[in-house]
Every structure is written in C-alpha cells, then in structure tokens.
Amino acid sequence: MTHKIAILGASGYTGAELIRLIAGHPNMEIVALSGERKAGMTLAEVFPHLRHLDLPALCRIDEIDFSNVDLCFCALPHKTSQEVIRDLPADLKIVDLSADFRLRDPAAYEKWYGNAHAALAQQEEAVYGLTEFYRDEISAARLVAGTGCNAATGQFALRPLISAGVIDLDEIILDLKCAVSGAGRSLKENLLHAELSEGYNAYAIGGTHRHLGEFDQEFSALAGRPVRVQFTPHLIPANRGILATVYVRGEAEEIHATFQRAYEGEPFIEVLPFGEAPSTHHVRGSNFVHLGVTSDRINGRAIVIAALDNLTKGSSGQALQNANLMLREKETEGLMMAPLFP
Amino acid sequence: MTHKIAILGASGYTGAELIRLIAGHPNMEIVALSGERKAGMTLAEVFPHLRHLDLPALCRIDEIDFSNVDLCFCALPHKTSQEVIRDLPADLKIVDLSADFRLRDPAAYEKWYGNAHAALAQQEEAVYGLTEFYRDEISAARLVAGTGCNAATGQFALRPLISAGVIDLDEIILDLKCAVSGAGRSLKENLLHAELSEGYNAYAIGGTHRHLGEFDQEFSALAGRPVRVQFTPHLIPANRGILATVYVRGEAEEIHATFQRAYEGEPFIEVLPFGEAPSTHHVRGSNFVHLGVTSDRINGRAIVIAALDNLTKGSSGQALQNANLMLREKETEGLMMAPLFP
Amino acid sequence: MTHKIAILGASGYTGAELIRLIAGHPNMEIVALSGERKAGMTLAEVFPHLRHLDLPALCRIDEIDFSNVDLCFCALPHKTSQEVIRDLPADLKIVDLSADFRLRDPAAYEKWYGNAHAALAQQEEAVYGLTEFYRDEISAARLVAGTGCNAATGQFALRPLISAGVIDLDEIILDLKCAVSGAGRSLKENLLHAELSEGYNAYAIGGTHRHLGEFDQEFSALAGRPVRVQFTPHLIPANRGILATVYVRGEAEEIHATFQRAYEGEPFIEVLPFGEAPSTHHVRGSNFVHLGVTSDRINGRAIVIAALDNLTKGSSGQALQNANLMLREKETEGLMMAPLFP
C-alpha cells in the first residue's frame, strides 16, 4: 500500500531533506508540495538536486486537496505552522517540524516564543516527537511535534542518565556546536559564506536559546522535579551536524553502562566504546546518533558527547521515523542509508 | 538471490563509497574486505561512519576464500591492482577501480604510467567501464576497468558530440575542476585542510594528466582518427564533485539537441534546459550527471558543462552500476538515492 | 603630511578592506565613513574585526564635510556611485571602486549595464585604474575608476601579450574561478554558506558577464582592432581569490619571456618560473599577482594562469595603490604586507 504524502513548506532545507528521504521510501508517494512564495515553480527550479524526481510543482496550501492525503508533513516557519495546522482537516495525520507544538504548557510556549499560541486544541493534542522515548504515543497520535534539532541532541545525551538517576541534576552543562543548515534558508548576513566560513562563535548565550524550553519540559518531567541545564550553542562553519559536549557529575563507567542498556536494540543509536569521541563527520546525511562517554581527570566528572545530523535525525529523518510509526510502516523504512563520508 | 561481494582495498575513499552503496543494495552481501596495512582492524576503526554495519574486519588479500565470492571490486592503488588481479581466479568477476586496465594499448599504458604492464592477458580482456557507452560489453565481461573520474566527466560531455559529428575535433578545450577526494586518502602536504581550503590552483598542467590517455583512446576510436583535446585540471576546496567546462566549436542548439537524443531514457544523465549551468552542489553523493549547454557570444562556439560526484558516478557508483549489469541485476539497483543538499 | 580620507559605502567588503589597508598606512587618516542604511552604527557594530580602530561611526553622505577631505574612496553599489560622484565637489580627488566609470564609451556602458549613464562629464574625465598600465594618467587624475576584479586578473594575464603581438587575438579563452567575496555582502540564496560551500558552478555563461565590457575596451585599444575574448566565470567555495586560466595560441617560452620583460621591476607582479602554476592560496590578503606560463602538449598552445586576491589587488588594494599615486605617496605604501597562509 502506498501512502499519499503532502509536504507543506517544501522550499526550505527540512522540506528538501524530507523529499530526499521519501524518494527512497518504497511505500510513500508525494502528491503535493507547497511553498507560498515559490508557488508555481518546479522542484527543479527550487532544488536542482532533486530535478530527477517526477514530482508536482510547488503550489499554495489552499490549492491542495487534503482528502487525497494520508499524511502531511509541515515544514513551515514557526508561528505560521500553528495557524495552518489549526485549519487543516481534523482527521489528517500530521508531522509538524516547526517549534509550534513542542511545548505542552501554553505559558511556556508564550514565554519562549513571545506570542500567545493560536491553536491551543492542537497544542494539547500533539505528541512530542522524540521517537525513541515516545514510541507508543507517536504510534497512536494524529499530530506529532518534531523536536528541536539541538533539543534532540541534548536529550539523547541526557535522558537515560536522568531516568536512571546516575548524574547530579543541578550540574549539567551542555556546550553545543551546530552547523549552519540548522538556521534554515534565511537570508541573513551572518549566514553568508563569506561571513560564516573560516570562523566560529557562540550565539544565544546566557541561557536564551528557545530549545531550553524543551529541555526544561522534558528533563523536569523525567526527573519529577525542576531541572534546568546550562546551554550554550555555537555556530560552526559546516553545513550539517550537531555535536553536544555535555559536562555532568557522575561515574563515567556507570553512565556508559546506562547508555548501553537504554539504547540496546535501538536501530539508530550507536553507543561508542568507552573513552571514544564521536564526530559529526560520521553521521552526515544519515539518521544515526553517535554517543560517547569518557571520564575526566577530575574524579566524579564525566563527559558525554552526542553527534547527529541536524537535518536528518535532528529534523526530517526523525519526522519520517515518526510518520512510519503513524502509518504502521516499519520504523526504519527509508532511513537506513549509511552516512556520506568524506 | 544474494551475490557475495569482496572489496579489495577497502580502506580508501572509493572502498568506503562502495561499502556505503552496497549497504543499500538489496541483493548484495559483503563477505570480505581487504586492507593490507590495516588488516585486523574493524570497519568501525577504519571508517567510523560505517560502524552501524555488521561487516567483516579488514583482512589481507591472501586470507580471502574467493571460491565463496561472486564478484570482486578492486579499489587498490594503480600498479598494485594489476599484480593482484593477475593472480586472482581466472573465472572471478572483477570490477577494477584503478587505472590499470583502462588503456587497451600496452604502449599507451607504459607511456602514461611509466612502467610496463604486468598483466597483459587481463589488460586485453578488460572492458572499458563507461556504462552508458559500453553496456553490452560490460554485461558480457568478466573484468571491467572503471574509468578515471575526470575521464568519465569529460566523456559524458563529449562522446555524443564526437559521434554525431557536430563539433570541430581539433578545437576542444576541457577546463576541469575537481574536489579533493579524487586524490584519495594519501598523506600529502597539499591535501591537508590548512593547505587546501580557501584556495585553488591548476595542476598537471600542459597536457600531462594521465586521464588524457583515456581521452585519446576513446575519442580517437569514436572519431575514427586521432583526436587530442587540451585538458587542464584544477583542485578546488571541496570534498566531492567534478565540474568540466568544455569549450567547443559548433552550434550550441544542435549540441543540446544531440545530447537530448543521446541521453534519452538514461536513468542517471540529466540534460538541463538550454542555457542552464549545472553545479556540483546538485549531484553530491549521487550517481547522477548534470549536463548543460550554452552558446557563447562568439558565433559558432558553445560551452558544455558536466557535473558529477567523483566518488559516486565517477568511481564507485559507476563500479556498482557495472556490477549490476555483470550480475544480471537491474542496472539502477542501489543507485537511485537523491543527492545530498545542502 | 597626513592625507584626510573619506570612504563612502564603508559597510561592504571593499569598504572593510580599504579600512584594513589604510589602518596600516603611515600617512593617511580616515575622517569619514558613510553607510546610508547603517548610518549611526559604530564600526565595531558593522565590522567587529575593526573594533580596535579609533574611527568615526558611519554617517550619511550628506553629513560629510568634504572640504576637510583630501581623497574620497567610493565603494558604493553600481549606479548609485555615478549619482553620488556627480554631485561631489568638482575638485575632490576620488577613487571609485564601482563599475560606473570603467567604460569610456557611454554606449558600451549602457549596453552592459542597462541604463543610461547619469554622470557623463565625470565618465569622460575618469581614468581607468589598472595601475601598472596607467600610472602616468592616474598620477595626474582627479577621478580614477577601479577596474573589475575579474577584469584586472584577465588583463594581467593578457595585456603584455597583446601589446607584444605574441598571441593569436581571435583565439583567447579565459576560464576564470572566483571566490565569493567578489559578489559582495548581498543577501542572496546562492551566497549562503549552506548553498555555496562544498560545490562550484559556472555563472554568467555564454559571454554575458559585464566585465567583458572592460576586456573589449582595453584589449581592442591595445591591439588597434576589435578583440573579443571568450570568458566564463565560476564561483568557487572560498572567500578570497581569483584564478584565471587563459588558453592562448602562441609560443609558451616567448610568452613567458614577454611577461618577464613587461613586469620587470613591478613590485606586485611575480612571474613564476616557466611551467609553474600559481595558486590563490599564495596571494590571500595581499596586493600581489602571481603569474604562470606553461606550454600545452599541443604545439603552439600555451596556458597562462594568473592569481590575485579579488578584495585586495582586485579592488581595494588597487584603489589604495592608485590613491598613493594621486597623493604623491610611494606607490607601495601600506601595501607590502605578505599574504596570509594558511
């Protein structure tokens, strides 16, 4: 059986990544691609690397016949997404890649995003899309909210440790390095090649990055009490990849063993041998997470490092993984491609 | 039916690319991986990006039981390859990725490579591996010689034009730009990141690049008289991709029409609309070739531009395409993945 | 004596490069920096790398007291520049970095730039700013028109050969590779890091690049008859550098000797030993031009390769070199810094 798929917001990087992945999925067929500002353009014009695919041209959302769609991916900008999803058919399966449905508490949403939520009913209904930890809920969900890419990386490095109680909850520092595609296809001076390449810097410093909202929500729920991590993201001159270096207090060997237990049998999570450091080089273009643990020379401290591709496992790959569950497909279908190196 | 595959020289970039591709092939199983200097190392140690695959550790070639192998890819260095292949079982199907069996004339081989050929019988037997132009021969072959990656790019841009007689054979200039993975995993100062990034230069200038041997052989055979092109390669600070800018004399519209006819139905060759320029950005990690034609402001001159990924279509993807033919698999099996962008 | 300098359009890359260079000049003092859209911002806000300099904030042009200015650099966009310069004091020394005054013939200007020229008197007065070939005129000029960066590169590789009559004027092909800063600080999708890095492509194909206007004007004047070259620029994933690979007909050794004679004593032009290829790596951030000549395997053909930094020798360094002449400073003052490598 072939599932009919629509992608809203197909002219951005997560849209392109969805198309790339779905093109290799045996049981999905893309029937509609939207892009408001680029409506009417062919895919070859918007993304020449996808020119070999026989797909519909971009259209406006209001031109789509959703009765013909089994599942809809929304790769729209934040805020736009909630307005669009609110008005989509109430029985349409949706995987949203924006930030709009990640935070369950409307007050938390408003605090981090600065506006009142415009689709409260859908927000309440949405399931948080970190597949490995919400499998059952996602399988039963109509609307799944894809996680932030940084938020996903940090959670892979911390959730099992918080659940197992093997680290000090008040001493977590997350120094994160992310590639530029995480910022999307937006025209900003600091994203120009001439400005970005050959240098690097921190941004959203001082605990102001919005993905902290997700960390607070998820870690506190896991721990059963408020958990607030320290989080500093850095922009690195590369296109894909997130590396999270997480400083924790706990016994490194116990932390490593906790990961091995927690991720045993997970098809996409590779726990490296103790003491090895993962690299974003080795997950590019794939749905894999590489996870390493080492002890520090200071007793009782450990370093956890997680690497993933922000566009794949951090966003569109995760979205497809969730869609597979929602459509009763094999969870890994279309997602087992090996990373691209070099 | 699953074909048993060995890869000799699996610790280089073309070896890694073969493994990446074959991992996605439904009917191939890798049973042996050789790497003389790294024998005993696991694949995770040699190529951490492939650590999720359940594959044998690297071994020495003399440890492989070839009676259990249906097809062998040789990704060994030039000169080593001929010595190894000479001594492999005489009925073993082989796709060689080195330069050793590309030139049919032993004198030409010696001229370009500086040594007498050590496997003359196999050299005579070998079929030139440019799939789109040697399909029948490859399907019937035991030993196929993969083309040079630059040589492949230039031929996609010129063969149909020479065959159709629509360009001046004495006025062909091929200005080629290639990425660094074409130089392999060799430890040379000019391949270091600090030396290579942020700048670019020509190399093998003055008509000294070895791939000229292939151009001379193939173009002269096609034309039925000697054809000698002018060819200058440049090293560009990127990891994958070849862009060939070819200056020819002829009517641009006729050239474009010639390509459309010649490549009609070809699954991997995309002829762009007249006047559009392809980019290596749009073929990365894929087996596609993008081909563009434009006229110059000077009458009677045209510019043909071809783009492909040197490790995929220029080398390992081509090799798998040929192996599919030799094993009676669908030619495109395992090769239809979309390019990775960004 | 200290010359008082104004820079109009100081918020772009050529503006920043001018400031960097002038900061190291012993006899120049920047007294005004304009930037219409960023007026009021400090230099530290616009260009944090210049924050150590004690310089005025950006202002609007109409706020500048030009009676206090000895020389004005105009780094404004094309078309804006002519309107501004037309209205500047008639005795103010000006070095313009835009394209507005490069073409002497108003019809040629209109053909290549698509609009009638708005400052015909100044256009007639302007001297073409390729220092090594217009020294006397520049020394005596009030208004100097900086050359196109591509145009400069091509001319260094061809002018002495055309003058000396050692190449075939009808068989010149200029395949040029340029870095992204040549496109300026403009917000375009294809200049984003995620779009530009890791790939490359031709642009302005088919003889449509505006710098052809300069080639036509200069080469035809030199030859005393129309000369039209074939010119294809490519965009390379690097920030600085232009490499011109020029295919000519002539005796390579004679060409090399011609360069050695023509550039003898030139402080910024390095003619490499015969057969060596220059690289943009080796001129980055400097005012040097590296020039190489080699013969092809085809008799009577030669390849000339020129490398320079588009922002320095191709633009702001050239501008300062010209300003030195106009102000009776030593021509090399502030310009002898060695390239930055790696």
Next chain:
Amino acid sequence: MTHKIAILGASGYTGAELIRLIAGHPNMEIVALSGERKAGMTLAEVFPHLRHLDLPALCRIDEIDFSNVDLCFCALPHKTSQEVIRDLPADLKIVDLSADFRLRDPAAYEKWYGNAHAALAQQEEAVYGLTEFYRDEISAARLVAGTGCNAATGQFALRPLISAGVIDLDEIILDLKCAVSGAGRSLKENLLHAELSEGYNAYAIGGTHRHLGEFDQEFSALAGRPVRVQFTPHLIPANRGILATVYVRGEAEEIHATFQRAYEGEPFIEVLPFGEAPSTHHVRGSNFVHLGVTSDRINGRAIVIAALDNLTKGSSGQALQNANLMLREKETEGLMMAPLFP
C-alpha cells in the same frame, strides 16, 4: 638599528607566520632560516606565498653563524627544541615556540610529555612567555618559552578572575574549539581536507591534553593553591582561530568589570561590551584577543568567551611581541595589522 634574526624550523606554519610578521617589522632582518629536511630549498619552494621576499634559502642549523644573530626564534618540534637550544651559544637571545620550556617543574614536564628533559639548565632559566602577565621578566630574559596556543587562550579568559578572586576555583570548565593549523603541518589522516572539513569532534578528551600542564602550573601559582580545570578541546573545520568557552561560577558583571580593569591599556586585548560574544572571524591573522562575558539564566554562573588567532597571538605574534621586549623595541612593533575579514 636593525636586529639580525634567525628562525629555526622555518618550514612549518609558525615559522611561516614569523616570516610574514617580521617582513613587516621595520627594525628586524632575517639572516638565517633553517629546515633540516628541506635544507637547500628556497623559501619560494617551501612557502610560495612568501616568494616576493628576498630571504636566504633554508639551511641546516649547523650551517648558521650565530655570532651574526641578535635573536633566534625556535619553531622546532617539541623535544627537538630542547636538544638544539641546549647547544646554542649561551648568550644568544632565544624565543622558543615549542612546548619544551613552558613547564618549570621537570617532573611536570616529564608527566605531560613522557620523557626526561634534556636541557634542565635552560628549562630553569626560561621565562614563561605570556606577555601581558610576564612583561618585566620577559624584558630581562635571555630565553622565553612561548605558551601553548590553547593555554594562552584559556589564560586570557581566567587569569584576572583567579587573581581577583571573583570565581570559584573548583568549578571551571573550559570547552575549547580550535582550528586545524594548531596541529601543524604534519601528515596525518585526520588533518586531510577530505577528513576534516564539514565536520567536528572533540579530541584529547578526559583531561589528557598537554596544555593542562600549563593551566595547572599557572593557575595554581596565581591562586596560591592547586587549581585544576576541566578542559576539552575540539577540532573545527577552519584554518585559524581558537574560541574558548569558559563556564565559571561568579557574578558576571563583576567578572566583566574585572576584565576591564585588568586589561585597561592593553594594546591587543579587546574586552567586548557586556553580553556580547566574540568570534574567531574577527581576529584572523591578527594579534588581537576578543573577550566577552555574559551571565547565564542560572544565578551565579557566568560564561567567558575568548577568541584569538592560534598562529598569531597564540604563537608567532606572541613570540614577536616578546622579542620586541627583549630587543627594546616598541612592544607592538610589526603587530598592529588589522584582522583579515572576510
């Protein structure tokens, strides 16, 4: 007066950077350049970007007449350096760029570097070369030991805070990101462009990096009691630049004020306005340090970020700054060039 300068180990990156800087120094003349393996080669062959300089070819150290040398820079590999310096004339002024004389305690040296020190007398004599904190000792020294580039960065971010007692000495985490030129011109697989670009990773994890020896020595001496920081370096795909993100406990505003006081009047240290984050983009090729402070959302925590160019301020620029002091030159002579951006 012109000082005669020798550079030992001139074929590496710090050697090249020294030559670049000294070429712009009005009162220094390079009289000898050594390079054992490349002895006999001209500078143009070893570093084509320096071909415009009229300098001696590389020679062996034993060919240098040190009686004609006023100051000698040693840019030799670790361990070689101590053996060479031990045997140089006892009254020769020396600035060493290796790790050999940084640690005052021979036991600490042996612990971090794995071998007994071969020049104990010189080790005792050497002055630690962090100019801003050892000015008087350096001015009076015969032998100055350049600091590690990572060690310098971390110290700029921490020394004033430790001295002023405004941070918790047991809670310092230093997450450092460095560019590839810090690894030198060595032929290692992970330094190849194809392996390094487009990805990033931690290395020397778990408190094993040798620069910890310097941190321990210096911070403990400052504090008057043992101080052990947690330090994790990361390798970033760029050629120049170190960014240190330092997590401390203390009041951010007090920390910022402490920096402003401590670095007031320092020509090379730029303390950014409170809350701003520095970037390695803005110090490239210069001797400047950019330093930023911000508070975290968690009370009592602050983040200090320091950026510098590892080859300039982190190594060769620092060395020249020290040589200026030793030769009674102005400390900033030859070092005030603005950074290169883009």
